[in-house]
Amino acid sequence: MDFKQAAKDILANVGGAKNIGNMTHCATRLRLNLIDRSLADDKKVEAIPGVLNVVYKAGQYQILIGTEVPKLYAEFEKAVNVERGDVPVELTEDQKSAAKGSIVSRMFSAISAIFAPLLPALAGSGILRGLLILAVQVGVIKNDSGTYTILYAASMSVFYFLPILLAFTSAKRFGASPYLSALIGSALLYPDFINLMGKTGNGTMTDFFGIPAVLMNYSSTVVPIILAIWAYSYLYKWLDAKVPESLKLVVVPLVSLLIMVPLTIIVIGPLGVYSGEAIATFVNWLIGRSSILAGIVVGGGWSVLVSMGIHWAINPIMINNIANNGFDYICPWTFACNFAVIGMTIGVWLKARDTKLRSFALTGLVTIGLSAIIEPTLFGLLVKNRKLWLAQIIGGAVGGAYLGLTKVVTNAFVFGSVTTFPAFIQKNGSNFLNAIIGLAISLVVAAVLAYIFTNREEKLA
Structure with a gap:
């Protein structure tokens, strides 16, 4: 199936981007909220290669694609954005090559793209944290009160759960599944995993099927999860290409979690531990x-x-x-x-x-x-x-x-x-x-x- 062409054809036959009120997808269907239902030509949409059926239920125009719908949705979203003028038309291969620049430029570009979606959350949380500190110092709020705890949680949760958020945005950048990537980040913050460290903290040793692993608290960390999702993007793309469509719904997430969570904990995560220790020793x-x-x-x-x-x-x-x-x-x-x-x-x-x-x-x-x-x-x-x-x-x-x-x-x-x-x-x-x-x-x-x-x-x- 040519997802790019199918996306363009679907968009053209449902009334164009101006007729799209909202769009999403489930496991098998592209789901559109159309502003004017009459502008959609069901027969032409059904005739598009890859489209299995079209139904209109609960106010949604549903296009049945199958388990490959995420790929179609990605192209459909691009087509809508291009038509609306929200993003530039896709670059040619020569333009992409010229835009890549040096390794350093690409690295900074990647970091920028990964953090850009989180900036409002980081900025809002930072200001709330500052106001909370000020309120405590002037005596308006006591730091042992329920009010303080609730506001503290509101202001600091973005930092505590940063690996999960970064996993999601990193996946968008590197081309992996954002939701599976978020699960990989979540595993690093799971309470039972953190409890493995006991009172010893960072550097505690455990094992995974006899393989030694160095533990650390990953809350608020940046490098381990970005490296993990960068590595995972290669595994995800390989699985996406090799696993039959009928098995992807189960096999891809199973293999992803089974490989990437232990790999992150055993190999990638300790890079943060040892680099941090090296910095501390140097200081x-x-x-x-x-x-x-x-x-x-x-x-x-x-x-x-x-x-x-x-x-x-x-x-x-x-x-x-x-x-x-x-x-x-x-x-x-x-x-x-x-x-x-x-x-x-x-x-x-x-x-x-x-x-x-x-x-x-x-x-x-x-x-x-x-x-x-x-x-x-x-x-x-x-x-x-x-x-x-x-x-x-x-x-x-x-x-x-x-x-x-x-x-x-x-x-x-x-x-x-x-x-x-x-x-x-x-x-x-x-x-x-x-x-x-x-x-x-x-x-x-x-x-x-x-x-x-x-x-x-x-x-x-």
Whole structure:
């Protein structure tokens, strides 16, 4: 069956894109809500190769295709979008080849595409988290109340379940089943699986049919699930090509879950564990050699770690420092990164003319200022525009160097925002003053560089 041609023919014979109110599919049927039922020509639709039958029930125009309907639906959706002008016409092979660019460009393009659908959820959750923190600090909400717990769940669920959401969007990018991919992500967060770690936490060992496996908590992680779905896309395409249509409904999901969940836990997931441990070891080594150099590296590189989802590996070091010493040097450098991101948004807001870009930058400023959540701005702007990312990295590195030079510390493990400034209060009053100076340096340097690097006609791509 030629799915692309069939999709075009169906669209032409049901009244075109302007007649489609809604569209979806089930296991075997393409289901359309038509604005004007009379515009559909049932006989012509039934005559299209691959169409088995046409029925109209419960207000839906149902076209029976069989188990291959997801492939037809994908092409039908493209045809509708092209006719409506929502997406450009499909590129030729030569155009696709020219557009691919370098491996680095393709990698950043993939990351951008994977995170783009999640930006509203990340931004909204970040602002809600910031408002909740503010409400607790001014005494409007108590952090042991039911109200706090409900709002905390609302603001943080997007981060806890990030592997599931990323599995879905990664599948869209790499060409795998989004729903099976989401199941793979869900397995990593299943309570019984997490309980296997007991009190030991990341690094606990178990086995799968005698094969040793390193366990870790995958909530809020990024790299393991993206790598897993990228690998799964090859398996899915192979299964889709080899398994007979009559068996796909059962065999494809069965084999997908049976192979990919253990493979992710045994092989792909530990990459996050060991890369995180390597980063933590490197940071400790830097601190032992030079606090200024460590401030430059962490302050400048923190956003890179966040983009890969392995920044959480550093958190235990900070928590341990607070527990044993009552203070920590690393946490202020993460503040430097966040305030450099804030500075970058200010520079963009001041220079750009595009209202969408300015609005997005302003939203990022508020989100980070209140809640310290940089992911929406990171994936929505910095990953797409490496000049702006460079501005942020330089700002964070310069501010981090000052914080390292003056040995600024925090008295608690917190995330860098305006609302968490009290963490800098020490008996030594100069600690707070130097913290403010260092963060101001990060903000100003990043703002100036972002202003220089931003074109006035820059748009939110």
